[in-house]
Amino acid sequence: MLSIVIPCYNEEDMISLFYNEVEKVNFPLEKEFLFIDDGSSDRTLEELKKLAEKNQNVNYISFSRNFGKEAALFAGLKESKGDYVVVMDVDLQDPPELLVEMYESIINEDYDCVGTRRATRHGEPPIRTIFAKSFYKIMSKISDTEIVDGARDYRMMSRQMVDSILQVNEYNRFSKGIFSWVGYKTKYLEYENKERAAGTTTWSFWGLLKYSIEGIIAFSDAPLSIASFIGTFTFILSLIMALMITIRTVIFDNPTQGWTSLMVIILGLGGLQLLCLGILGKYVSKTFMETKRRPLYFIKEKNDKKQ
Secondary structure (H helix, E strand, O other): OEEEEEEEOOOOOOHHHHHHHHHOOOOOOOEEEEEEEOOOOOOHHHHHHHHHHHOOOEEEEEEOOOOOHHHHHHHHHHHOOOOEEEEOOOOOOOOOOHHHHHHHHHHHOOOOEEEEEEOOOOOOOHHHHHHHHHHHHHHHHHOOOOOOOOEEEEEEEEHHHHHHHHHOOOOOOOHHHHHHHOOOOEEEEEEOOOOOOOOOOOOOHHHHHHHHHHHHHHHOOHHHHHHHHHHHHHHHHHHHHHHHHHHHHHOOOOOOOOHHHHHHHHHHHHHHHHHHHHHHHHHHHHHHHHHHOOOOOOEEEEOOOOO
């Protein structure tokens, strides 16, 4: 069986449309649809209930509040029953027609995972495209975990790989990195960027920027190294400046004066110190959240049909 994990947040217009489009795909295995309602404030849950009443292969989970997409992905993988599991967005930006090619690659080419990546970003705001490309370039340089440029969460995985991902039960999750970190033989399929079929996205620019920062912190300690380098560089610079002032005063009898230059130096060094403290604080806060061992989510309601 193929389990299709679909996180949803305020997607009432897309539920039936998504199900109908995926059902059109002539897939060789039985399909299980597992929708995760991430605390939606619209009629998403009502639409899921109606769909589940009409279709035996539809299951749903509803969270007690909005816990975020990462929690929804983890819950879906944990509740899935299939021999193969695919993660898809409900907005139909993930082409359902690729499901067959994914499955054939796993079966015939001995892959454990077949992911997807966008060959282009047509239709996206230019600023989002610039920052996305910059993020992948930065990650490729500072992290030992490969994050493929343009990679989507849309991927099909073997049960063995899914079980390995579920063992990574950290609180601060970045699934794109975890999918790569667990290893396993992976192939990527390229496709042209597609617009949403209906509704509006809940991802803002600042939300994506915050998510990118979470990914950098989760899979690299490079920011800490940068903070250390800044501290070392400013210390050496201060020694050089102190030597120059001493030489000007003793040899040339020209003591350095100027309140403005002094304030610039003080503010500059103070700003660098706060920057480094902020970087360190980010890592400390993540450690703090991990030590609390809070659950990733709470399930308020679910159905569970036997497949």
